Every structure is written in structure tokens, then in C-alpha cells.
Amino acid sequence: MIRKISDILKEKERTxxxxxFPPKTEKGRAxxxxxxxxxxxxxxxxxxxxxxAGGSTREATMEIVDELQKKFDVPVMHHFTxxxxxxxxxxxxxxxxxxxxxxxxxxxxxxAPEGEEFWTPAExxxxxxxxxxxxxxxxxxxxxxxxxxxxxxxxxxxxKETDTKYLKIKVDSGGxxxxxxxxxxxxxYFEYLERTKKAGINVRILPGILTITDYNVLLKxxxxxxxxxxxxxxxIFKPIAGDxxxxxxxxxxxxxxxxxxxxxGGAPGLHFYxxxxxxxxxxxxxxxxx
Numbered sequence: 333m334i335r336k337i338s339d340i341l342k343e344k345e346r347t348x349x350x351x352x353f354p355p356k357t358e359k360g361r362a363x364x365x366x367x368x369x370x371x372x373x374x375x376x377x378x379x380x381x382x383x384x385a386g387g388s389t390r391e392a393t394m395e396i397v398d399e400l401q402k403k404f405d406v407p408v409m410h411h412f413t414x415x416x417x418x419x420x421x422x423x424x425x426x427x428x429x430x431x432x433x434x435x436x437x438x439x440x441x442x443x444a445p446e447g448e449e450f451w452t453p454a455e456x457x458x459x460x461x462x463x464x465x466x467x468x469x470x471x472x473x474x475x476x477x478x479x480x481x482x483x484x485x486x487x488x489x490x491x492k493e494t495d496t497k498y499l500k501i502k503v504d505s506g507g508x509x510x511x512x513x514x515x516x517x518x519x520x521y522f523e524y525l526e527r528t529k530k531a532g533i534n535v536r537i538l539p540g541i542l543t544i545t546d547y548n549v550l551l552k553x554x555x556x557x558x559x560x561x562x563x564x565x566x567x568i569f570k571p572i573a574g575d576x577x578x579x580x581x582x583x584x585x586x587x588x589x590x591x592x593x594x595x596x597g598g599a600p601g602l603h604f605y606x607x608x609x610x611x612x613x614x615x616x617x618x619x620x621x622x
Contacts, residue, residue: 335407336476337436338508340377341536347377347601348622349409349538352608354381354392360608364396365403370610372404374617377601380409380438380511390425398432409478410434412468413442414458422458422467430474438478439465439507462498462505469506479507481537483515483524487558496531509535511603514542516586517562518593539594542605543612544583547573584612584619591620 340347350371355361368379381396397408410429414422429437441461458464461479468475479502482495489495499510510533515521521539528537544550547569554561568586572578591602602622606613 334401334405334433334435337378337407337409337478338476340407341509341600344377345600346595346622347538348375348617349378349380349601349603350376350606350613351380351382351540351603352396352606354384354396355608364608365400367606367608367610368400368404368406370614371606372406374614376406378407378409378436380436380603381411383411383413383440383442394425394428394432394434397434401433407436408434409436409438411438411440412464413440414461414464415442416457418456419458419467420456422464423470426468426471426475430471435474436476436478437468438480438511439468439502440480462501465502465505465507477507478509478511479503481510481512481524481528482558483512483520484558484560492527496527496533499528500531500533503533503535507535510537512537512540513557514540514559514605516565516590517560518590518597520560521594521599522597536600538601538603539599540603540605541587541591541616542607543587543616544569545580545612546576547579580612584615587612587616588619591616591622595621 352364352368355364371379379400381393383390383393393410397410400406400408412425417425439461441464458467465477465479468477479499481499485492485495486498489498512521512524525537544565550561550569565586568582569579572582594602602620604613
């Protein structure tokens with residue numbers, strides 16, 4: 333029986349997990365198990381697989397989660413959104429997960445499908461993440477449910493206090509742990525812990541880590557998700573933006589320093605946005621005192 337992440341968190345003070353996305357090519361798809369195997373050897377507590385905007389990778393996500401669990405006997409968390417699905421469709425997907433022994437879900441509202449700036453719920457669909465969590469909970473305690481957290485506040489929230497209020501609703505509805513969006517200033521994470529604790533949120537909050545390997549891609553990605561790029565990051569990476577080797581080295585060094593500082597400050601583990609690559613995450617971990 334595949335273990336639930338909520339049970340793992342009860343037993344371990346610190347965890348290490350890795351996030352993948354469904355590859356768009358057959359070549360990338362064929363390489364993913366080898367990448368996962370390497371991370372398993374690095375004592376991965378679990379993997380997670382993204383869902384795609386608007387549920388665009390729905391079938392691929394479930395196939396990959398199922399394959400990795402069977403091949404490596406490691407819990408794999410299925411990202412799951414309510415965008416583009418009716419409640420009946422959501423129930424059917426959850427039933428398929430249960431049949432495949434997929435026991436861990438990251439519940440998300442989800443992003444609009446590619447090419448759409450805004451979205452409206454599907455007919456008889458759900459509008460908010462907490463509603464999706466409540467639907468998952470109709471399956472009893474079979475699933476362990478994680479939720480997303482935003483140390484700088486969600487891009488759609490008017491302020492951090494409102495963002496914290498929404499996180500509290502998600503946790504009160506059945507969310508058992510939090511994985512944060514990427515960030516590059518650890519002060520944002522530790523302030524987030526203080527803010528959420530004051531709001532009565534007592535679940536584990538795991539920092540999401542992205543190792544910088546391409547400055548221009550970073551600018552585009554953070555512009556989309558709303559994560560802030562601090563001046564110190566610009567100062568390091570802008571002058572070497574055209575030098576892949578220098579950027580890679582600086583990215584690893586920055587991530588190592590960030591991770592060690594987080595752990596020293598009491599972070600209960602690390603969640604790596606691995607981008608389906610063994611490097612540079614493997615190198616970062618070799619230098620982190622986890």
C-alpha cells in the first residue's frame with residue numbers, strides 16, 4: 333500500500349521531495365523514470381507531478397503518477413485542479429485515482445487554459461480550492477491532501493492578510509500540509525510562517541525551491557506566477573545571462589546557500605522544482621545539510 337504523505341510527516345522532522353511535469357515529447361517521457369530513479373536514491377520521501385493549466389495534462393499526469401509508484405514504490409502526489417471540470421468529472425477522476433492506489437493529492441484551484449486570461453467555472457463546476465478539498469474529503473480518509481502556499485501572497489490576492497485567510501480556509505476544509513511557491517528571499521518564507529501561525533494554521537509548510545539555470549527564463553516565469561525576483565538575484569545573474577556555465581554554477585551556489593539557511597532557520601524540509609532534470613538539483617543536495 334502506497335503511504336500517505338500526512339503519515340510520513342508525522343514520522344519525520346524533515347522531508348525531501350521532488351516535483352516533475354508531464355514531458356511534451358516521447359523522448360522526455362522515456363527519460364523521466366531514470367530521473368526519478370536517481371532522486372529515489374537521494375532518499376526522496378515523495379515525488380509530485382503537475383497537472384497543467386486547465387487540466388491540460390490530465391491523462392498524462394495520472395499515467396506518470398501510476399507508473400512511478402508501481403516502478404519505485406514511492407508515494408507520488410497527483411496535482412489536481414477544478415478548472416475545466418464538472419463536479420461529476422472531478423468525482424470520476426478521484427475514483428480512478430483511488431482504483432490506482434494514488435493516495436496523495438495537491439489540491440489547487442488551477443490556472444486558466446493556455447491562451448485565456450480569465451476563466452469561469454465549468455457548468456456544475458467548482459470555483460475555489462476549498463470546495464475541491466471538500467469534494468476529495470467525500471472519499472473519507474483515503475487521500476492525503478496538500479495545498480499551495482504563497483509567502484509573498486497569491487498574485488490575485490489584494491494583500492497578504494487576505495491570502496492567509498484563504499489558506500486557513502483550505503486547511504480547515506481538510507488540507508494537511510502546505511508546499512510554497514518558489515521564492516528567493518528567505519525572509520519572505522519565515523515571515524509567512526509567523527503570519528500563518530498567528531492565524532491558527534499549524535500544519536507543516538514546506539518551502540518550494542527552484543535552482544536558477546536561465547536568467548531570461550526566470551524573468552518570464554516569475555512574471556507569470558507573480559514571484560518577486562530580489563535585487564540580489566538580478567545583480568548575480570543579469571551580468572552572466574549569456575553564459576550558461578557561469579549561470580549554472582551561480583544558480584547552484586545560490587540554491588545551496590538558500591537551502592542551508594532555510595534548514596538552519598527551522599524549515600521542515602525542502603521541496604525541489606526539479607524541472608525533470610537530475611542536475612542541478614542533485615548537485616545542490618550533495619552540498620546541503622539536510
